[in-house]
Amino acid sequence: MDSTNNPWSNLFPENNPEAEPKFVDMDEDSPQYPNPIPDSYSSLYEELLSKCDFGNFRDNLEKAKIANDIYAKVKFAGGDSLNRLREIRDEAIDKLGIKISTEKKYNSLMEYFNPIQYKEPYDKDLIAQAIDFENNVKKNADNIRQLEQIEIEAKPFILKRSVYFGKKSIEYGDCTNAKLHCREATNINKKLGVDSCIQNQIEEIESRINEIEAESLRKNDKEDKIATIAFALIFIAFIVIVISVGLNK
Numbered sequence: 029m030d031s032t033n034n035p036w037s038n039l040f041p042e043n044n045p046e047a048e049p050k051f052v053d054m055d056e057d058s059p060q061y062p063n064p065i066p067d068s069y070s071s072l073y074e075e076l077l078s079k080c081d082f083g084n085f086r087d088n089l090e091k092a093k094i095a096n097d098i099y100a101k102v103k104f105a106g107g108d109s110l111n112r113l114r115e116i117r118d119e120a121i122d123k124l125g126i127k128i129s130t131e132k133k134y135n136s137l138m139e140y141f142n143p144i145q146y147k148e149p150y151d152k153d154l155i156a157q158a159i160d161f162e163n164n165v166k167k168n169a170d171n172i173r174q175l176e177q178i179e180i181e182a183k184p185f186i187l188k189r190s191v192y193f194g195k196k197s198i199e200y201g202d203c204t205n206a207k208l209h210c211r212e213a214t215n216i217n218k219k220l221g222v223d224s225c226i227q228n229q230i231e232e233i234e235s236r237i238n239e240i241e242a243e244s245l246r247k248n249d250k251e252d253k254i255a256t257i258a259f260a261l262i263f264i265a266f267i268v269i270v271i272s273v274g275l276n277k
Contacts, residue, residue: 062170064134065127072128073107076117079126094123118173128172137165137179140186151192157185187216191226194233203237210234 069075080098085091098120105112120126141162146154161182168174190213197206213230217223 061166064130064169067129067131069129071107072113072117073102075129076102076113076120080120080124091124127170130170130172130175133172133175134165134169137175138162140189141165146192149196154188154192161185183216183220187213187220187226190216191229198233198236201240203240206233206237
């Protein structure tokens with residue numbers, strides 16, 4: 029066989045069709061992202077007690093002493109002192125090099141930043157921002173502090189997202205979800221410093237919710253009246269039949 033005329037000859041070493049094909053791995057140039065740290069603990073308190081146990085560092089005397097000190101701080105703080113536990117967590121990350129669970133935070137952020145959800149209705153700006161945030165989350169999948177920082181930086185994006193889904197819910201007549209998104213948008217807008225443009229959009233959605241609910245109420249009232257009249261007519265017809273049968277006897 030003349031391999032020079034073979035369109036697939038470039039797949040084979042030295043243009044030898046009888047040789048094993050050399051397929052290129054399409055993922056070779058793809059960026060390699062870290063995996064999120066699995067959430068296998070019921071709370072940050074339990075995770076710190078487990079990962080800061082001095083027994084984990086018995087081969088390193090210095091770290092064992094630090095772990096013993098941090099473990100005591102965790103115990104003293106207790107399970108309800110979340111802010112204090114986060115401070116201790118950061119100390120443990122810096123001094124002991126431990127990895128804290130990121131899976132829940134990672135999945136939550138990836139849900140926020142999935143660009144596909146902003147395709148219908150199409151929103152160019154949200155999609156562009158979502159792609160950037162999503163990539164940043166992937167790069168820091170195993171770093172809880174970076175993921176928390178990304179979430180803080182993304183507040184303006186999340187605000188716009190809430191308004192986006194509020195409008196989308198209204199289009200489908202889903203007032204319950206629209207209310208939830210409006211509530212979320214209102215809370216974030218207050219924390220960031222009220223943006224009048226965003227606030228106007230929220231109020232427009234709320235106004236539309238009121239219109240839909242009022243229309244639904246009128247429709248239900250109308251249906252109730254029709255049902256009541258129909259029942260009355262049936263009842264009257266039944267009475268007439270009963271009386272008629274009685275008279276015929």
